[in-house]
Amino acid sequence: MAVLRVALDLPLHRLFDYVAVAASTADIGLRVRVPFGRSEKIGVIVDVVETSDWPLEQLKAAGEILRDLAPLPADFLRLCEFASAYYQAAFGEVVLQALPVGLKRTVSPVRRAARAVRRAEVIAPPDLTTAQAVAVEAVDPAGGFSAHLLHGVTGSGKTEVYLRLVERTLAAGKQVLLLVPEINLTPQLEGRVRARFPDEGIVSLHSELAEAARERNWRAAFAGEASIVLGTRLAIFTPMPNLGLIVIDEEHDSSFKQQDGMRYSARDVGVFRARQLGIPILLGSATPSLESWANAQSGRYGLINLRERANPLATLPAVHMLDTRRMVLKEGVSDPLIAAIKLRLERGEQSLIFLNRRGYAPVLACMACGWVSRCTRCAANMVLHLADRRLRCHHCGLEHRVPKACPTCGNQDILPFGRGTQRLEGWIQEQFPEARVLRVDRDSVKSRKQWEVMLDRIHGGEADILVGTQMLAKGHDFPKLTLVGVLGADSALFAADWRAPERLFAQLMQVAGRAGRAELKGEVLIQTQYPDHPLYGALVAHDYPGFAVSLLKEREQAGFPPYAFQAMLRAEAPDMADSIAFLKTAAILPVVPEHENVMIYDPVPMKLSRLANLERGQLLAESHSRPALQAFLPRWREAIERIKAPSKLRWHIEVDPLEF
Ligand SMILES: [Zn+2]
Ligand SMILES: [Zn+2]
Numbered sequence: 001m002a003v004l005r006v007a008l009d010l011p012l013h014r015l016f017d018y019v020a021v022a023a024s025t026a027d028i029g030l031r032v033r034v035p036f037g038r039s040e041k042i043g044v045i046v047d048v049v050e051t052s053d054w055p056l057e058q059l060k061a062a063g064e065i066l067r068d069l070a071p072l073p074a075d076f077l078r079l080c081e082f083a084s085a086y087y088q089a090a091f092g093e094v095v096l097q098a099l100p101v102g103l104k105r106t107v108s109p110v111r112r113a114a115r116a117v118r119r120a121e122v123i124a125p126p127d128l129t130t131a132q133a134v135a136v137e138a139v140d141p142a143g144g145f146s147a148h149l150l151h152g153v154t155g156s157g158k159t160e161v162y163l164r165l166v167e168r169t170l171a172a173g174k175q176v177l178l179l180v181p182e183i184n185l186t187p188q189l190e191g192r193v194r195a196r197f198p199d200e201g202i203v204s205l206h207s208e209l210a211e212a213a214r215e216r217n218w219r220a221a222f223a224g225e226a227s228i229v230l231g232t233r234l235a236i237f238t239p240m241p242n243l244g245l246i247v248i249d250e251e252h253d254s255s256f257k258q259q260d261g262m263r264y265s266a267r268d269v270g271v272f273r274a275r276q277l278g279i280p281i282l283l284g285s286a287t288p289s290l291e292s293w294a295n296a297q298s299g300r301y302g303l304i305n306l307r308e309r310a311n312p313l314a315t316l317p318a319v320h321m322l323d324t325r326r327m328v329l330k331e332g333v334s335d336p337l338i339a340a341i342k343l344r345l346e347r348g349e350q351s352l353i354f355l356n357r358r359g360y361a362p363v364l365a366c367m368a369c370g371w372v373s374r375c376t377r378c379a380a381n382m383v384l385h386l387a388d389r390r391l392r393c394h395h396c397g398l399e400h401r402v403p404k405a406c407p408t409c410g411n412q413d414i415l416p417f418g419r420g421t422q423r424l425e426g427w428i429q430e431q432f433p434e435a436r437v438l439r440v441d442r443d444s445v446k447s448r449k450q451w452e453v454m455l456d457r458i459h460g461g462e463a464d465i466l467v468g469t470q471m472l473a474k475g476h477d478f479p480k481l482t483l484v485g486v487l488g489a490d491s492a493l494f495a496a497d498w499r500a501p502e503r504l505f506a507q508l509m510q511v512a513g514r515a516g517r518a519e520l521k522g523e524v525l526i527q528t529q530y531p532d533h534p535l536y537g538a539l540v541a542h543d544y545p546g547f548a549v550s551l552l553k554e555r556e557q558a559g560f561p562p563y564a565f566q567a568m569l570r571a572e573a574p575d576m577a578d579s580i581a582f583l584k585t586a587a588i589l590p591v592v593p594e595h596e597n598v599m600i601y602d603p604v605p606m607k608l609s610r611l612a613n614l615e616r617g618q619l620l621a622e623s624h625s626r627p628a629l630q631a632f633l634p635r636w637r638e639a640i641e642r643i644k645a646p647s648k649l650r651w652h653i654e655v656d657p658l659e660f
Contacts, residue, residue, distance in 0.1 A: 004062050006034055006043035009096035009104065013637075015433070016043065017052040018062035024412040033063030033106060042107045044072060044095050053385045055185075059498030069103065069222070076239040077278060082272050083237075086630070087568075088637050088653045089262035097262060100215035124196040125163065126310075126511035132157050135304045136164045139282060141172055145275045149251075149296040153542065154513025155314055155477075158284045159189060161306070162247050163196050165282065166228065166294060170200060174244020174279075175221070176228050179266060180427060181253035181474070183210065184448045185363060187247070188455075188476065190230055197228065205231035208250075208448060213565045233258060234268035240300035244279050246270050250474070251283035251292055252506055254658055263654040267292075286544070287506035290555065294562045309517075317484070317515040317522030319540045321531035329527075330538035331427040332419050337485045338431060344483045345435055349520060351483040352466040353424060354473070354511045355432065360423045360443040361416030362592055364391065364623060372437055379610040384416050385422070398610040424487070425467045432465065440468035442592030449481055452512055473510040479518035484511055486526040493533060496607065497660055505547055508539055513570065561656070565629045567616070568641070569619040569658040573649040576605060576615035582644055582645050583619040589639040597628035609659060 002023040005015045018034050027046050034043050040063065052059060052251060072095075080098065084091040088621065096104055096507055105348045139148055152158040166176045180189060183206040203217035203226040218293040220226040224241045231238065232293070233256050236246075247257070248267050258264040262434055266282065274281035284299070309316065327334045333353075344351045363381040364373040373382040375393040382391040384402065392399040412414055416423070425439040438457065445451045458478055466472060466481075492504035508526070516522020528536060538547035556563045569586055571579040583603030592600055601620040609616055613633040645651070 001056070003049050003056070003059065004032060004034075005047040006062070007046050007050060007092035007095045008034070008036065008043045009043055009239060010092055011090050012092070013090050015046055015092070017054060018107065019056060019059045020048075020062045020065070023062075023065065026063055027071070029073060029077065031066040031069065031103065033066070035060050035063065041094075041362065042066075042104045042106055043092070044077075044092075044099075044359065046077060046095075069219070073239055073241065074161075076237075078238065078276060079273055081270070082276075083262070083269055084263055085634070086094050086272075087262055088262070088633050089656050094237075094262055094359045098234070098393065101211050102215040105156065105552050112308050119204070120437065122198050123192070125196065126160065126446075128160065128164070129157065129306060129308070129310055131306045132161050132164075132254075132310065132536050133353045135161045135306060136168075138302060138304050139165055139280050140608050141165065141174070141280060142168045143280070143597075144278045146302060147271055147274065147281045148280065148282050148293075148302040148304055149154050149288055149292050150282055150304045150306070151288055151293075151296075152284065152286060153309065153316060153544075154286045154510065155309040155517050156248070156286075156306035157310030158286075158306065159192060160310065161304075162282070163192070164286065165245060165247070165280075166193070168198070169245040170227055173242065175224065175226070175239065175240045175242045176245045176247065177240065177270075178230050178237065179227065179235060179246070179256070179270065180230065181208050181249045181255040183230070192660045193228060193230060193329040200228055201226040202228040202230065203237040205229060206392070207232065207234070208591075212311045231544065233264075235271050236266040243273075243277055246274050246279065246281040247564075248281070248283045250285055252285045252287055252289040253556065254503070259659075261648060263652070263657075265656060270658070282548065286298060287509045288544075288548070290502055290548060290552055291562045296551055298551075310454060311518070313519045314517055315521065315526045316542050318500060318525065319512060319514055319524040319542070321540070322525050323525045323531045325529050326528050328483075331424065331425075332487055332527075333427070333485075334527055337527065340483055340485065340525055341432070342427075342551065345432065347485070348460070348480075349465065350461075350464060350478060350481040351485065352468065352472060352478075352511070352514060353485045353487065354470075354482055355419070355421055355430065356469050356507065357418075357488065358422070358443055358469055359392065359394075359420035360386035362418040362419055363416070364402065364414055366409060366411050366414045368411040369406060369409040371414075377610070377613045379608055383420065384533075386426075387443070398612075421467050421469060422454060428465055433466040436462060437465045437467060440462035440466055442469070442471065445471065452608075454531075465560055470507055470511070472514065473507060476514065477517045478514060480519045480520070481514055482516055482522050484522070484524045485516045486511065486524070489526060490528050490530060492529060493535065498555075498558070502551060505535055505538065505544075509544065524564055563658045564622050564624055565626045566655075566657060567621045567629060567633055568654045569621065569651065570606070570616060570654065571618075571645075571649055571651040572611075572614040572616040573646060574614065576609065578607070578646050578649055579603075579615055579617035582643065582649055582651065583617050585643050586636075586640050587619055588658055589636065589643075590631070591635045595628065595632040598623045598628055598632045 004018045030212040078093040084094045159305045295301045341351045361384045364384045429437045492500045535647045569581045603619045605615040
């Protein structure tokens with residue numbers, strides 16, 4: 001008789017004990033069927049012991065121990081333990097969220113043979129620049145744990161550095177985990193990896209994969225058959241028996257942060273995992289997160305710089321400000337920008353107009369009575385999409401037809417206010433009737449297939465003017481693109497969110513990096529009312545380090561991360577009063593005064609206070625010591641769990657929150 005300690009996919013911070021007739025510690029890491037309530041669940045055996053805190057006769061008997069999959073390794077369970085403790089997430093949820101759906105079903109799925117590795121066209125590696133060669137040498141795949149920040153300007157050839165390190169790691173018989181922000185936006189990278197390593201097992205792991213494919217790929221990684229795993233944030237938890245290198249491309253990208261369920265940062269989990277396994281991790285970006293930059297400055301991470309573009313003929317684009325205070329704008333566009341587009345058309349080159357707001361206009365309004373198209377479920381406006389005549393909430397997804405008249409007063413003259421990419425596209429087309437204008441945003445590109453078609457069209461020279469959002473900013477080479485015009489950037493300069501300037505700078509550096517990547521010289525024109533703002537000055541000088549230094553100084557003076565450590569308690573309920581009352585109770589729990597190094601702020605409504613009919617509030621806990629915060633959080637969470645809250649209230653803790 002043995003007791004199985006089982007992790008189940010439940011939001012509870014405990015394991016569940018079951019008795020088994022025959023089981024041993026060799027079964028740790030195997031899946032097991034267990035009765036739960038009136039149904040059955042699949043759990044993971046975390047320990048096999050002889051006694052339980054419960055009387056043995058009260059324990060239920062475990063069902064079948066599943067042996068179709070090798071046991072999940074100890075290092076995987078330890079990684080889940082770390083994530084559970086660090087992010088205050090239930091251990092069972094962490095373990096089971098990392099498994100493909102098919103492995104959690106109580107009805108066994110039919111196994112299919114792993115897909116044959118797709119052959120790609122083989123491409124010989126290019127010669128390394130001196131800087132790239134130095135970068136490759138800086139990372140020793142056999143030298144134990146090391147963390148490196150690879151800071152390279154756009155077009156400096158970071159990918160080639162990754163590929164060389166992948167090559168060295170594979171040569172040593174190890175596996176590589178390569179994380180990218182959004183697999184949809186990076187088909188070029190996947191293509192390059194396949195072309196470079198045509199004989200290796202390469203699998204991708206991301207949420208857009210069909211369930212069966214995801215399970216196949218996961219099994220291949222777990223069995224060690226796939227030597228390269230290309231994935232998005234969740235892939236950081238993939239158990240891999242021979243992992244030898246982790247690469248995180250565009251490490252600053254916010255999509256590495258999971259915003260619901262277990263709120264974790266794949267980048268930070270990656271650094272822990274590399275340390276745990278004693279292997280190197282490489283974080284790459286043209287605009288590193290300030291956290292990573294500070295770690296590189298303090299020596300916790302090694303810093304590797306690529307200051308020049310890999311193609312010696314491709315220089316960095318010239319960045320200029322267009323001071324719109326002295327200009328008449330037509331539909332938000334200035335004459336010099338129009339003239340610059342015209343020049344590109346005459347030369348047969350491409351232009352990109354960047355406006356990070358999709359839809360036709362951010363709001364529809366009635367001048368007669370003041371009605372505006374507000375979302376009935378959120379504290380936000382419904383965005384006008386004229387292409388399919390819909391009003392759409394970009395927060396909760398609610399949508400309906402555009403009304404023919406004002407719903408309040410019947411006035412038929414309701415007008416769109418402000419502008420989004422659709423409106424800009426239409427207007428640009430009117431100005432240049434001969435030009436082929438292509439809009440690229442999440443409305444025009446909804447799937448990976450559509451994105452690949454769109455990229456082919458751009459590369460094939462089928463577009464003269466691109467109008468798009470930040471979708472266009474990520475890692476693509478458009479050789480004929482020589483002009484980038486930026487509209488509407490100022491709003492982020494003075495946003496309430498203190499991280500907004502960091503994000504704006506990264507976005508503009510990336511989008512600017514699209515211009516002039518081949519032999520043609522690129523130009524970036526930014527329309528602004530604040531041409532002297534230091535953020536723009538740093539862009540003109542292509543000076544990320546200078547910008548980072550000044551921003552870090554501001555953060556240090558203000559006591560913001562990375563000089564403070566934060567956790568956010570959020571509550572949502574149909575009534576704001578309930579949310580705030582709950583948070584107020586949490587703020588004065590007895591455990592709070594016991595931790596004098598942790599500061600608790602006052603509860604406040606969130607910036608988007610109402611989302612999908614729920615009123616949301618938050619409470620910030622902060623400390624200047626990471627250990628102090630980490631010691632406080634589990635005790636605080638346990639105390640919060642005992643608060644009697646209204647039944648419709650939901651709450652969670654987010655550690656290292658990115659958004660406020
Ligand atoms: Zn009206
Ligand atoms: Zn909404």
